[in-house]
Amino acid sequence: MSKISVLKFGGTSVKNIGRINHVVDIVSKQKNKCVVVVSAMGDTTDYLYDLAKRISATPNKREVDLLLSTGEQVSIALLTIALQERGIKAKSFTGAQIGIKTDNIHSCARIVDICKGSIRAALDEHDVIVVAGFQGQSDCGEITTLGRGGSDTSAVALAAAAGADECHIYTDVDGIFTTDPNKFPQAELLDTISYSETIELARAGAQVLHPRAAELARDFNIKLRVRNTFKPDNPGTLITGDSNVEKVCRVKGVALDSHQAYVSFIDIPWQFSFLTECETLFLRDNIIVDSVSQGKGSCENTRCVQLSLRYSDEAIFRTILDELKNQCGAKDVLIDLNVTRVSLVGAGIGNAPEIRSRAIATLNSARIEPRLYSSSESTISILIDEADSSRATQLLHDQFISLPEETECVAVTSPLTVGAHSSRQLAAASDSMRAGVS
Amino acid sequence: MSKISVLKFGGTSVKNIGRINHVVDIVSKQKNKCVVVVSAMGDTTDYLYDLAKRISATPNKREVDLLLSTGEQVSIALLTIALQERGIKAKSFTGAQIGIKTDNIHSCARIVDICKGSIRAALDEHDVIVVAGFQGQSDCGEITTLGRGGSDTSAVALAAAAGADECHIYTDVDGIFTTDPNKFPQAELLDTISYSETIELARAGAQVLHPRAAELARDFNIKLRVRNTFKPDNPGTLITGDSNVEKVCRVKGVALDSHQAYVSFIDIPWQFSFLTECETLFLRDNIIVDSVSQGKGSCENTRCVQLSLRYSDEAIFRTILDELKNQCGAKDVLIDLNVTRVSLVGAGIGNAPEIRSRAIATLNSARIEPRLYSSSESTISILIDEADSSRATQLLHDQFISLPEETECVAVTSPLTVGAHSSRQLAAASDSMRAGVS
Numbered sequence: 001m002s003k004i005s006v007l008k009f010g011g012t013s014v015k016n017i018g019r020i021n022h023v024v025d026i027v028s029k030q031k032n033k034c035v036v037v038v039s040a041m042g043d044t045t046d047y048l049y050d051l052a053k054r055i056s057a058t059p060n061k062r063e064v065d066l067l068l069s070t071g072e073q074v075s076i077a078l079l080t081i082a083l084q085e086r087g088i089k090a091k092s093f094t095g096a097q098i099g100i101k102t103d104n105i106h107s108c109a110r111i112v113d114i115c116k117g118s119i120r121a122a123l124d125e126h127d128v129i130v131v132a133g134f135q136g137q138s139d140c141g142e143i144t145t146l147g148r149g150g151s152d153t154s155a156v157a158l159a160a161a162a163g164a165d166e167c168h169i170y171t172d173v174d175g176i177f178t179t180d181p182n183k184f185p186q187a188e189l190l191d192t193i194s195y196s197e198t199i200e201l202a203r204a205g206a207q208v209l210h211p212r213a214a215e216l217a218r219d220f221n222i223k224l225r226v227r228n229t230f231k232p233d234n235p236g237t238l239i240t241g242d243s244n245v246e247k248v249c250r251v252k253g254v255a256l257d258s259h260q261a262y263v264s265f266i267d268i269p270w271q272f273s274f275l276t277e278c279e280t281l282f283l284r285d286n287i288i289v290d291s292v293s294q295g296k297g298s299c300e301n302t303r304c305v306q307l308s309l310r311y312s313d314e315a316i317f318r319t320i321l322d323e324l325k326n327q328c329g330a331k332d333v334l335i336d337l338n339v340t341r342v343s344l345v346g347a348g349i350g351n352a353p354e355i356r357s358r359a360i361a362t363l364n365s366a367r368i369e370p371r372l373y374s375s376s377e378s379t380i381s382i383l384i385d386e387a388d389s390s391r392a393t394q395l396l397h398d399q400f401i402s403l404p405e406e407t408e409c410v411a412v413t414s415p416l417t418v419g420a421h422s423s424r425q426l427a428a429a430s431d432s433m434r435a436g437v438s
Numbered sequence: 439m440s441k442i443s444v445l446k447f448g449g450t451s452v453k454n455i456g457r458i459n460h461v462v463d464i465v466s467k468q469k470n471k472c473v474v475v476v477s478a479m480g481d482t483t484d485y486l487y488d489l490a491k492r493i494s495a496t497p498n499k500r501e502v503d504l505l506l507s508t509g510e511q512v513s514i515a516l517l518t519i520a521l522q523e524r525g526i527k528a529k530s531f532t533g534a535q536i537g538i539k540t541d542n543i544h545s546c547a548r549i550v551d552i553c554k555g556s557i558r559a560a561l562d563e564h565d566v567i568v569v570a571g572f573q574g575q576s577d578c579g580e581i582t583t584l585g586r587g588g589s590d591t592s593a594v595a596l597a598a599a600a601g602a603d604e605c606h607i608y609t610d611v612d613g614i615f616t617t618d619p620n621k622f623p624q625a626e627l628l629d630t631i632s633y634s635e636t637i638e639l640a641r642a643g644a645q646v647l648h649p650r651a652a653e654l655a656r657d658f659n660i661k662l663r664v665r666n667t668f669k670p671d672n673p674g675t676l677i678t679g680d681s682n683v684e685k686v687c688r689v690k691g692v693a694l695d696s697h698q699a700y701v702s703f704i705d706i707p708w709q710f711s712f713l714t715e716c717e718t719l720f721l722r723d724n725i726i727v728d729s730v731s732q733g734k735g736s737c738e739n740t741r742c743v744q745l746s747l748r749y750s751d752e753a754i755f756r757t758i759l760d761e762l763k764n765q766c767g768a769k770d771v772l773i774d775l776n777v778t779r780v781s782l783v784g785a786g787i788g789n790a791p792e793i794r795s796r797a798i799a800t801l802n803s804a805r806i807e808p809r810l811y812s813s814s815e816s817t818i819s820i821l822i823d824e825a826d827s828s829r830a831t832q833l834l835h836d837q838f839i840s841l842p843e844e845t846e847c848v849a850v851t852s853p854l855t856v857g858a859h860s861s862r863q864l865a866a867a868s869d870s871m872r873a874g875v876s
Contacts, residue, residue: 082493
């Protein structure tokens with residue numbers, strides 16, 4: 001059986017005919033059989049979604065999936081025609097055609113299975129198969145999409161199903177950086193990063209590889225390389241299993257997420273099972289609750305609830321909050337969208353309280369007040385005013401990454417002795433690999 | 439079982455959000471359950487095809503079908519979202535999803551079956567189902583397209599499969615005219631026309647309902663009405679079975695086809711089976727041979743062949759002629775694309791030699807020289823220089839349609855006595871209903 005490579009190209013890499021031909025240049029140099037996964041051309045996905053939103057504030061998700069999936073279908077056909085024009089034996093496949101089976105949760109479907117037989121059969125007959133990223137088909141024959149970053153997930157899942165030897169994620173930046181290089185000049189390119197740190201960075205809002213893609217890669221032990229389409233000879237960033245990095249408790253990246261909201265429901269009658277209803281409604285529209293706090297209301301038998309959450313579509317989010325308000329009978333709802341979550345990411349840092357306290361002190365000295373903070377195994381997240389987000393990122397990056405020697409400490413869960421590190425690739429982590437949108 | 443209407447909207451009827459909402463206005467006034475068939479928005483099909491052509495002069499047809507089919511998929515999703523926004527219970531279906539089965543001849547597939555069960559099931563659950571025109575799925579799961587005018591064919595086939603009571607073809611002109619109303623002010627709107635005259639007009643190059651759609655409508659006896667999306671209260675033109683019109687031999691329309699070529703192969707060695715090769719190559723790319731004549735070549739054992747034919751894509755056409763020239767060893771090939779076929783259409787006129795001789799005399803008096811002419815049961819076609827086409831159309835329309843009393847005569851095959859007709863709808867026929875492109 002010949003070796004197989006999976007190559008994924010984001011929207012900017014196929015945004016016009018010239019770039020599609022450039023992708024052909026890259027593919028034509030591969031020695032292995034290739035599965036090429038592509039996103040929609042340029043801003044097509046956003047353009048199509050905007051059309052739907054001009055018609056309806058809350059367009060039906062099943063219809064939106066049918067609409068958005070056309071973007072990748074255009075890309076695969078054009079790329080395949082371009083490959084064939086260079087004499088390469090290629091064929092395109094929609095998600096349904098290559099057998100990417102998903103559940104039926106429209107707009108954020110999960111891949112449940114990929115037909116290995118059809119990939120093998122396609123690769124037996126062709127040197128390159130071009131597969132539409134971001135999409136699949138449910139059991140009942142409906143076209144589904146995988147949500148933002150779905151093409152990365154498609155690529156990794158195809159790599160697993162095909163038994164691929166490598167998976168390259170081509171994008172428009174050099175790899176994964178310690179923070180957004182477009183906004184912060186001090187951002188540093190990483191040579192390597194672990195799966196789990198990549199997952200946490202992505203969860204914290206970095207436009208890095210989608211967390212599901214990194215999770216899948218970890219589960220199937222697939223070596224991922226994030227690299228620049230326009231500098232194809234550069235090695236980019238290699239994402240692999242956690243090695244001794246786990247033992248060192250160190251901030252590897254600073255990520256920002258501005259799709260955050262801080263919402264207060266005032267005076268909800270106690271008998272209403274508010275949190276259950278919240279979860280049901282939010283789940284329906286892919287809204288993620290980060291934290292909840294409750295207190296007594298101003299009247300007898302009422303309570304107030306504060307939620308910090310992540311939304312994707314503001315109009316849909318506001319519609320749901322209205323619905324929730326009507327259901328629960330709250331006196332008022334206060335919605336603040338001018339908040340940003342800034343996160344420090346690094347294996348084990350959630351278990352090192354001194355990092356959190358230094359982070360808070362750093363912000364405090366610059367008069368940036370945390371509205372809320374929380375930590376998990378590898379992330380410390382702080383909700384602040386959106387206006388302070390750039391300043392906060394710079395301060396925290398300077399404090400924990402640009403001066404890495406000072407930030408090292410031993411993780412509480414892995415109390416090994418750790419000396420000073422000279423290796424550059426241990427010293428930094430990234431916020432912003434701007435992976436393709438879909 | 440409730441009544442069912444099929445409504446088809448061409449590309450100009452759904453070319454932007456405003457027009458899609460206008461289509462919702464029309465659909466919302468229907469009393470029956472509706473199957474709504476739509477084309478791609480505006481010039482989308484041409485735009486997508488141009489992209490493929492910019493990559494390859496002869497793009498793979500299977501890939502082109504995958505590419506073009508996205509146009510209708512976008513339309514059905516957006517229209518369905520707009521219908522739902524008005525509270526109408528609607529759902530969209532791609533050709534594959536509603537079960538439109540075709541053969542596997544990419545770019546001009548024929549519908550072999552439509553799953554009646556899935557249409558009925560869809561209409562049981564929804565008041566309106568929105569179906570992508572122009573596309574289907576072959577036995578092996580490939581997406582196919584039906585060629586130009588394919589959405590009309592989809593609509594009529596769906597009407598037959600659904601047992602619909604009526605089929606309305608909405609377009610951007612008032613109905614079917616006696617000739618192209620955009621070019622010739624004397625063109626007259628027809629109240630009615632027969633299936634077979636519609637078929638002949640379409641075959642003769644009129645941008646009228648696709649001939650396959652009219653054939654299907656005749657075979658399944660489906661009443662078609664061609665009407666203006668922007669004047670939805672106007673009745674348009676009704677296409678029904680041939681009635682007593684068959685007995686009257688009369689010119690009903692003048693049609694033009696400029697996608698014609700006149701090609702001469704010079705000195706082909708006799709032993710080469712030229713016509714067999716021609717048919718094989720032309721069939722592959724949907725090139726239609728109208729007439730062939732052969733003569734002796736200038737050398738011993740050679741011949742010259744003149745072909746009059748219809749092409750759709752000039753680059754592909756020239757590639758095939760090159761291929762043919764190399765295969766057959768002809769000394770030279772002369773290609774003249776500056777020719778147009780002007781056709782008179784009317785039931786039985788092919789059997790009335792006096793109509794043909796009057797047509798030739800009319801052109802002759804204006805110094806327009808026929809390069810070639812041929813006739814069938816209901817059509818007289820004359821190949822002329824493209825530069826003369828407008829003048830020829832005007833002269834023939836004046837001679838045979840604007841002065842209809844003089845043109846009547848008894849068809850040779852139906853020698854009944856026919857008096858003068860006062861009925862307007864018997865007096866005219868149309869060249870140019872500009873139906874949607876796909």
